[in-house]
Amino acid sequence: MREEVVKRLIEEALEENPSLFLIEFEIKGDNQILVVIDGDQGVSVNDCIAVSRKIEHNLDREEEDFSLEVTSAGATSPLQLARQYQKNLGRKLEVKTEEQQFEGNLEAVTEEGITLTWKAREPKPVGKGKVTVKKEAVLTYADIVEAKVKITF
Structure with missing residues (x-):
């Protein structure tokens, strides 16, 4: 399975829907093609089908068998x-x-990184008790080891 051919087909499929973008692409040893996409407005089942068809319809199973x-x-x-x-x-x-x-709200996104904000309870500077303060962290993409959306119900 030629990786360049599959990569080109993925790029063509994504050009047809510019809100979609490639996250991961891999061809495993037994010609198992794995494509992971995301989209600016999310990804529908039809988006996955369109990308799948673009790849599948332009590869010849007679030439080489594959799974997608x-x-x-x-x-x-x-x-x-x-x-x-x-x-x-x-x-x-x-x-x-x-x-x-860190756990916080994604407040801003730049070319260099992100800004997270959250509220924390801290001791009052003077006297007893606690006060709620707004905290902020500005992180570069290079500093981020892992980031996940926190799903709350």
Whole structure:
């Protein structure tokens, strides 16, 4: 199975729907093709079918047998691309860096990184009791080891 051919077909399929983008692409030893996509407005079953058909209809099973799986990035999958952060603005994220772990609302997304905000209870500077303060963390993509959308019910 020629990887370049499949990659080109994926790119053509994504060009037909510019809101979709590639997260992962792999061809395993037994010609098992795995494609994971995401989209700025999410991914529908029809989006997966369209990408699957574009690949399948342009490969010759007589020439080489293969299996094909086109899926969307799961709700609990780690975010991998800046474009995925953009579509999750305002949502709660769990973000790990080498040194720390954060849980907060995705407040801003830039080319360099993200801004998380959250509220914390801290002791009052003077006197007894606690006060609620707004906290913020500005993280670069390079610092982020893993980031996931925190799903709440």
